[in-house]
Amino acid sequence: MTSVDDIKNIIVSIQNRREQWRLSTRQKNLLTWKNYISGPIADNHQPPVPGDVWVFGLDINGLSCYLKFQDRPSGVVIWISLHEAEYPLYFPYR
Numbered sequence: 001m002t003s004v005d006d007i008k009n010i011i012v013s014i015q016n017r018r019e020q021w022r023l024s025t026r027q028k029n030l031l032t033w034k035n036y037i038s039g040p041i042a043d044n045h046q047p048p049v050p051g052d053v054w055v056f057g058l059d060i061n062g063l064s065c066y067l068k069f070q071d072r073p074s075g076v077v078i079w080i081s082l083h084e085a086e087y088p089l090y091f092p093y094r
Helices: 004-016
Strands: 036-042 052-060 063-071 077-084
Touching: none
Parallel strands: none
Antiparallel strands: 036 052, 052 063, 063 077
């Protein structure tokens, strides 16, 4: 079994290399307008963080997943949530 220290180290290593992250172009991983759920939504932090929040849904290996990110004016994209959907997702363009 992988040690907790090894797990912590890979998390730090991945976070430190975020400038090098790339999205896979595999067809099953592509996000399209049909995956749209809602947005743009204003940030709800106090004080608000500038940037629109968007929500999408994606089927990953038969699992319904919820994706939420913020598109900041600086060009940075912040992934807020990526997890199994906790409720049925409504896709207005499907």
